[in-house]
Amino acid sequence: xxxxxxxxxxxxxxxxxxxxxxxxxxxxxxxxxxxxxxxxxxxxxxxxxxxxxxxxxxxxxxxxxxxxxxxxxxxxxxxxxxxxxxxxxxxxxxxxxxxxxxxxxxxxxxxxxxxxxxxxxxxxxxxxxxxxxxxxxxxxxxxxxxxxxxxxxxxxxxxxxxxxxxxxxxxxxxxxxxxxxxxxxxxxxxxxxxxxxxxxxxxxxxxxxxxxxxxxxxx
Amino acid sequence: xxxxxxxxxxxxxxxxxxxxxxxxxxxxxxxxxxxxxxxxxxxxxxxxxxxxxxxxxxxxxxxxxxxxxxxxxxxxxxxxxxxxxxxxxxxxxxxxxxxxxxxxxxxxxxxxxxxxxxxxxxxxxxxxxxxxxxxxxxxxxxxxxxxxxxxxxxxxxxxxxxxxxxxxxxxxxxxxxxxxxxxxxxxxxxxxxxxxxxxxxxxxxxxxxxxxxxxxxxxxxxxxxxxxxxxxxxxxxxxxxxxxxxxxxxxxxxxxxxxxxxxxxxxxxxxxxxxxxxxxxxxxxxxxxxxxxxxxxxxxxxxxxxxxxxxxxxxxxxxxxxxxxxxxxxxxxxxxxxxxxxxxxxxxxx
Numbered sequence: 001x002x003x004x005x006x007x008x009x010x011x012x013x014x015x016x017x018x019x020x021x022x023x024x025x026x027x028x029x030x031x032x033x034x035x036x037x038x039x040x041x042x043x044x045x046x047x048x049x050x051x052x053x054x055x056x057x058x059x060x061x062x063x064x065x066x067x068x069x070x071x072x073x074x075x076x077x078x079x080x081x082x083x084x085x086x087x088x089x090x091x092x093x094x095x096x097x098x099x100x101x102x103x104x105x106x107x108x109x110x111x112x113x114x115x116x117x118x119x120x121x122x123x124x125x126x127x128x129x130x131x132x133x134x135x136x137x138x139x140x141x142x143x144x145x146x147x148x149x150x151x152x153x154x155x156x157x158x159x160x161x162x163x164x165x166x167x168x169x170x171x172x173x174x175x176x177x178x179x180x181x182x183x184x185x186x187x188x189x190x191x192x193x194x195x196x197x198x199x200x201x202x203x204x205x206x207x208x209x210x211x212x213x214x215x216x217x218x219x
Numbered sequence: 220x221x222x223x224x225x226x227x228x229x230x231x232x233x234x235x236x237x238x239x240x241x242x243x244x245x246x247x248x249x250x251x252x253x254x255x256x257x258x259x260x261x262x263x264x265x266x267x268x269x270x271x272x273x274x275x276x277x278x279x280x281x282x283x284x285x286x287x288x289x290x291x292x293x294x295x296x297x298x299x300x301x302x303x304x305x306x307x308x309x310x311x312x313x314x315x316x317x318x319x320x321x322x323x324x325x326x327x328x329x330x331x332x333x334x335x336x337x338x339x340x341x342x343x344x345x346x347x348x349x350x351x352x353x354x355x356x357x358x359x360x361x362x363x364x365x366x367x368x369x370x371x372x373x374x375x376x377x378x379x380x381x382x383x384x385x386x387x388x389x390x391x392x393x394x395x396x397x398x399x400x401x402x403x404x405x406x407x408x409x410x411x412x413x414x415x416x417x418x419x420x421x422x423x424x425x426x427x428x429x430x431x432x433x434x435x436x437x438x439x440x441x442x443x444x445x446x447x448x449x450x451x452x453x454x455x456x457x458x459x460x461x462x463x464x465x466x467x468x469x470x471x472x473x474x475x476x477x478x479x480x481x482x483x484x485x486x487x488x489x490x491x492x493x494x495x496x497x498x499x500x501x502x503x504x505x506x507x508x509x510x511x512x513x514x515x516x517x518x519x520x521x522x523x524x525x526x527x528x529x530x531x532x533x534x535x536x537x538x539x540x541x542x543x544x545x546x547x548x549x550x551x552x553x554x555x556x557x558x559x560x561x562x563x564x565x566x567x568x569x
Binding site: 008009010045046050053054056057058059060061062063 | 540560569
C-alpha cells in the first residue's frame with residue numbers, strides 16, 4: 001500500500017480491489033495471502049463517500065488500462081441498501097458495468113473491466129469489517145463471547161443501545177484489549193502484525209469474502 | 220477557444236481527435252510520447268504559415284541558427300521529421316474547431332513541381348531541383364489561403380503569413396527574450412493596464428515594490444523591478460528566474476487574448492510553494508483575457524499544486540495524456556473533475 005502523502009498509487013495487477021480504508025486493505029491482503037491468490041492490487045478510498053471519486057480518479061489513472069476487474073469492498077454500516085447503492089453508483093457513474101447482486105461479478109463490456117461489490121459483513125446485514133473480525137475471534141475463542149455479552153449488558157454501560165456497527169467496534173477493541181498482550185490498543189489494520197493477534201485468518205467468518213475474491217481471480 | 224483538435228500525419232501522431240478542450244489544458248505523458256509535438260501542432264495552426272519552424276528548431280535544441288545547403292535533400296530535412304514516420308508523400312492535416320477566430324484547418328505537403336533552376340553561379344554542379352512545401356489554410360468562413368516555402372536560387376523563401384491568431388510558445392529550452400517581455404509590458408503600460416500584472420507579481424512576491432520598463436546598460440529595454448530593499452531598479456531576470464517566468468506567462472496570456480499560450484515544462488523554474496498560487500493567478504488572467512493555455516508537465520509536485528485550482532474551477536481544466544505504445548501516439552482526455560479526482564485519490568496520472 002502506497003503512502004498517499006508521498007507517492008501516487010501505482011500498480012501492474014489486473015484485479016483492482018477498492019476498499020473503504022486501510023484496515024479493509026489489510027484484511028483483503030491477508031486473505032489473498034491465505035489463498036495464494038495472485039494478480040490483485042488493493043487500495044482504499046478515503047471512506048465510502050469517496051468511492052465515486054476514487055473510481056473516477058482510477059479511470060483517469062495511467063494504470064487504468066491494466067484493470068480487467070474492479071472490485072469494491074465496503075461496509076454496510078447501519079444502512080445496507082444505501083451503502084450498496086453508493087458503491088453501485090460509483091461504478092455506474094463512470095459507465096462501468098455494475099453487478100445486480102452482492103458478491104456477483106458483472107461482465108465487462110466494450111473494453112471495460114468486469115466489476116463486483118462485496119459489502120461487509122454480508123448482504124443486507126448491518127455491520128462492518130469489525131463484525132467479521134469479532135465473528136472470527138469468537139469462532140476461535142468462544143469463551144470470550146460471554147465476557148463481551150456481559151459487558152454489553154453491564155448496567156454501567158449503555159452499549160446494548162448502540163447500533164450494530166458501534167457495538168461491533170466496541171467488541172472488537174475489547175477483545176483485542178484483553179487478548180493482544182503485545183499491543184492491547186491495536187486497531188483493525190495493525191492487529192495482523194501482532195504476536196498475540198486474536199483474529200484467525202483461516203476463520204470461516206471470512207469464507208464468503210474469500211469466495212468472492214476467488215471468483216474474481218478465476219475469471 | 221479551441222474546443223476540438225484533429226491531427227493527421229504530424230510528428231508522432233498518425234490520426235488523432237481531441238475533444239472538449241478547455242481553458243487550462245494540462246498535458247502529461249512519458250518522454251517522447253508527443254507532449255511537445257502537440258504544442259507544435261497548435262503553434263503551426265495559430266501561426267498562419269511555416270515560420271514557426273525556426274522557433275520550433277530552437278525550442279527543440281537544434282540550435283539558434285537554421286542553415287541548409289543548396290539541395291533538395293537539405294531543404295527537405297527541415298520538414299522531414301514533421302511528417303509521421305518520415306512519410307513525406309503524405310499530407311499533414313491539422314484542424315481546430317471552436318470559436319471562429321480559432322477555428323481553421325491546415326494542410327502541409329510538398330509542392331508537385333520539380334523544375335530545375337540554377338543556383339549560385341549556375342554551373343551544372345549547382346543546379347537545383349526547385350523544392351517547395353505548401354501550407355494551405357482553410358479559415359472558419361471557408362476561405363482558403365496558401366503560403367509556400369521554396370528553395371530557390373535566391374535561397375530559402377518564406378511566403379507571407381496568412382491570418383494568424385495570437386500564440387506564444389514558452390519553453391525552458393529557450394527563455395523568453397527580455398526585450399520581448401519589455402515590449403509586451405510596455406504595450407500593457409501604454410493602455411494603462413499593467414497594474415493588474417504588477418499587482419499579481421507583487422502579491423506573490425511582496426519584496427517587489429513595482430515593475431517598469433527601463434533601458435539596461437546594453438541599451439535593451441526590459442522589465443526592471445523596484446525592490447523594497449534596494450535603491451536602484453534591477454533587471455527582472457536578475458532578481459529571479461521564477462518571477463521572470465511568471466511575468467513572461469502573465470504577459471503572454473495578456474498578449475494572446477483570444478489566442479493560445481503554449482508552455483512546455485510549466486514547473487521548470489517555479490519554486491514549489493509558488494506553483495499553486497501562480498497557476499491560480501495565470502488561470503484568472505487567462506479567463507480575464509479569454510486566452511487558452513496548453514501546459515506540459517512531468518512534475519507530480521506541480522500537478523498536486525494544481526489540485527485546489529482544479530477543484531475550484533473544474534470546468535476550466537482538461538487533462539491530456541499522451542501515450543506512445545506502438546509508434547503512433549494517442550491522447551486520452553479527461554475533464555477537470557476526473558483530473559481532480561485522480562489527484563485527490565493519489566493515483567498516478569502522468
